[in-house]
Amino acid sequence: MWPGYDYKNPTNAWGFGRTFLAFNLKTKKVLWSARQDDFVDSRGTCLSGGRLFFYVPEKSLACLDARSGKRVWHTEDASLLEAIGPHDRAQNPTWGFATSVYLKARDQYLFFAGPQRKQLVVASAADGRLLWSKPTGNYQLVLRDDAAYAIGNPNSLKLEYTTGREIERFNGRRSCTRATGSGAHLSFFSVTQGAEP
Numbered sequence: 001m002w003p004g005y006d007y008k009n010p011t012n013a014w015g016f017g018r019t020f021l022a023f024n025l026k027t028k029k030v031l032w033s034a035r036q037d038d039f040v041d042s043r044g045t046c047l048s049g050g051r052l053f054f055y056v057p058e059k060s061l062a063c064l065d066a067r068s069g070k071r072v073w074h075t076e077d078a079s080l081l082e083a084i085g086p087h088d089r090a091q092n093p094t095w096g097f098a099t100s101v102y103l104k105a106r107d108q109y110l111f112f113a114g115p116q117r118k119q120l121v122v123a124s125a126a127d128g129r130l131l132w133s134k135p136t137g138n139y140q141l142v143l144r145d146d147a148a149y150a151i152g153n154p155n156s157l158k159l160e161y162t163t164g165r166e167i168e169r170f171n172g173r174r175s176c177t178r179a180t181g182s183g184a185h186l187s188f189f190s191v192t193q194g195a196e197p
Helices: 078-084
Strands: 016-023 030-041 045-048 051-056 060-065 071-075 103-106 109-112 120-124 130-134 140-143 148-151 155-159 166-171
Touching: 030 051, 030 060, 045 103, 051 103, 060 078, 078 120, 078 130, 103 140, 109 140
Parallel strands: none
Antiparallel strands: 016 030, 045 051, 051 060, 060 071, 103 109, 109 120, 120 130, 140 148, 148 155, 155 166
16 A cells, blocks of 8 residues: 555645635636535545535535535534445455445435445435445445445345345456446446456
């Protein structure tokens, strides 16, 4: 692990910062800026429905209006932060890599999952309230209309959005293989060196 990618100190860690900027792509002018008190982890940042969601590790989860930069909500709820938990090191080919994004949004749900996460955690996009969690967090997510697909090792799950109820369980991915999906079907690939895909 080289300096910055060990994520030990947000002041010099790769992908951490405190200022969000929105630009007009045609004029290159800054539309708004929003400075945060604490360092935000870019792996825990995503956009959905005109809102920007971001996570300050073990401190807070918040939401800005992406059009104005104004704060919509901010939470430091202990039950949510405890469920998300501290980062796992996650830097090996079997488990995954520390640089992976771990926050995704879909409609009214925020998902925390990835090689750094000890639990799969789902929060409300409306206010950051903890909705449900699963005891294993090292999943790659494909968020489709019908369900959330949590692609893991050794098992993968099809989960109901509202409750996290397991709809179906199927084969997992191999090591650090990335999950991919399309509107028609999900495809999972694992290639071993010297073998046919």
